[in-house]
Amino acid sequence: MKEVSKMIRTLVLLCIFCISFQGFALSEGGDEGAVDTKEEVDAYIQHHIKDAHDFHLFSYTGDNGERKHVGFPLPVILWSSNGLVTFMSSEFHHDDAGKVVVEKGGSKFVKLHSKIYELNAGATEVQFDEHHHAENAAKVLDFSITKSVFGILLIGLFMLWAFSSLAKQYAKKKVPTGFGRVLEPLVIYVRDEIAKPNIGEKKYRKFTGYLLTVFFFIWILNLLGLTPFGFNVTGQLAVTAALAIFTLVIYTFSGNKDYWMHMLWMPGVPFLIRPILAIIELAGAFVIKPFSLLVRLFANISAGHIVVMSLIAIMFTLKKSLGVVGATGLSLVLSFFITLIEVLVAFLQAYIFTMLSALFIGMAVAEHDHDHEHDAKGHEVPDAEDVRGDFI
Numbered sequence: 214m215k216e217v218s219k220m221i222r223t224l225v226l227l228c229i230f231c232i233s234f235q236g237f238a239l240s241e242g243g244d245e246g247a248v249d250t251k252e253e254v255d256a257y258i259q260h261h262i263k264d265a266h267d268f269h270l271f272s273y274t275g276d277n278g279e280r281k282h283v284g285f286p287l288p289v290i291l292w293s294s295n296g297l298v299t300f301m302s303s304e305f306h307h308d309d310a311g312k313v314v315v316e317k318g319g320s321k322f323v324k325l326h327s328k329i330y331e332l333n334a335g336a337t338e339v340q341f342d343e344h345h346h347a348e349n350a351a352k353v354l355d356f357s358i359t360k361s362v363f364g365i366l367l368i369g370l371f372m373l374w375a376f377s378s379l380a381k382q383y384a385k386k387k388v389p390t391g392f393g394r395v396l397e398p399l400v401i402y403v404r405d406e407i408a409k410p411n412i413g414e415k416k417y418r419k420f421t422g423y424l425l426t427v428f429f430f431i432w433i434l435n436l437l438g439l440t441p442f443g444f445n446v447t448g449q450l451a452v453t454a455a456l457a458i459f460t461l462v463i464y465t466f467s468g469n470k471d472y473w474m475h476m477l478w479m480p481g482v483p484f485l486i487r488p489i490l491a492i493i494e495l496a497g498a499f500v501i502k503p504f505s506l507l508v509r510l511f512a513n514i515s516a517g518h519i520v521v522m523s524l525i526a527i528m529f530t531l532k533k534s535l536g537v538v539g540a541t542g543l544s545l546v547l548s549f550f551i552t553l554i555e556v557l558v559a560f561l562q563a564y565i566f567t568m569l570s571a572l573f574i575g576m577a578v579a580e581h582d583h584d585h586e587h588d589a590k591g592h593e594v595p596d597a598e599d600v601r602g603d604f605i
Contacts, residue, residue: 258522262445262515263327265360267302270443282307287363292354293320293331302357311339311347322353329355364446368433372426403428403567411571416578420571423463427456428567435514435559439521439552447562448515450507457506460570461499468577502573506566513562517555524548 269284286303298318305313311323314332321332323339330350332339340348358366379393379400389397403425408417434446446452474480476494478487524547 258519258526261443261522262448262518264445264449265327266305266324266329266357267307268360268363269307270441287360288358289329290356290358291322291329291331292356293318293322295319298322311341311350314338323347323350325350329353329357360444361446361449361452364434364437364444365452368430368437368446372429372433376429399429400425407564407568407571411568411575412578413575420463420467420574423459424567424571427459427570428563431456431510431566432560432563435562436556438514438518439555439559445514445518447510448518450511453507453511454503456510456566457503460506460573461503463570464574464577465498467574469580471580472577502569506569510562510566513558517551517558521548521551521555524551 266289267284267286269282286301289300289302289304291298295318298320300315300317304315305324309324309327311325311330313323314337315322321336323330323332325339325347329352330339330347331353333349333351336349339350342348375392375396378391379389379396382389382393404417404421407428408421408424412420431447434444437444438447476498477491479490479494482490
């Protein structure tokens with residue numbers, strides 16, 4: 214009971230700290246100043262859930278009225294018309310409106326709405342049309358270490374250290390100690406409750422490594438997104454799409470003869486219907502299944518961030534009508550309970566993605582019994598033992 218009580222107190226303090234930090238960031242706003250109006254709140258939330266080329270925590274106004282930014286720059290790696298170009302994101306000076314032109318490697322670059330463009334030859338500044346689209350600039354191939362990429366690398370190194378330590382303890386046949394005691398029950402849970410039931414006793418070991426990796430990767434990144442650091446890695450469509458493609462590649466290349474036969478020429482159904490079913494099955498395997506994986510994770514995590522930030526913003530948007538104390542109290546209560554729910558959702562989304570991945574892999578490697586006879590129309594003829602069993 215003491216351990217559970219400590220965990221609850223730690224969780225409560227963490228939620229309050231996260232809400233307070235995010236509230237401070239909202240109160241100071243972005244580059245322009247404090248967030249007060251609905252439009253400013255919407256702009257701040259959109260900025261929060263997007264990826265960025267620098268690691269920006271918050272901004273504040275100094276005693277001299279100058280805006281100061283807390284964070285650090287990240288490497289910008291671009292493939293332009295003049296080849297590979299690298300520089301630090303600090304050269305844009307937190308500009309996101311194309312006002313700052315960075316000249317590197319014989320090319321000129323501007324940043325518009327978190328995207329980097331290369332100015333056309335001879336241009337000195339970006340020009341916009343009536344829809345505020347750049348007329349004299351084009352997108353470049355961007356291989357930068359963005360905030361999301363930095364988070365992926367950070368969690369990757371953390372997982373490598375944590376599981377390497379756990380593996381060494383298992384190799385020495387020692388009882389896990391330290392952080393390994395936290396990882397061990399989760400590893401056993403993924404193996405016994407996800408991998409074995411969905412893939413089968415004979416083949417689960419081949420895929421357990423991937424399932425463990427994707428489960429802990431998504432779960433830890435989801436939790437990291439709830440911290441004041443502003444990570445939203447699993448809320449990026451490119452990240453969830455990459456994870457879904459990994460699952461797609463694994464169950465596609467692991468599929469056995471029975472899997473492809475049931476997909477392309479399903480036994481037990483009339484011949485005229487089989488081509489139609491084959492098209493549906495192929496669409497399900499290559500489009501619907503990976504699409505459901507990537508959209509479910511992306512939508513739930515992004516929605517959670519938007520809801521939490523919106524509830525925190527209540528203390529600023531309603532402070533005139535409810536007063537500072539009333540708006541702050543309402544915002545704190547609502548944000549606290551939503552943040553607690555988001556902690557559960559962080560685990561739940563990792564579990565669902567891993568469970569569905571295991572299910573799709575299990576369907577691809579499952580062995581089917583073809584010993585039954587079929588009639589002239591392709592329908593399965595049950596054995597006498599099966600018929601008797603139906604009546605017992």
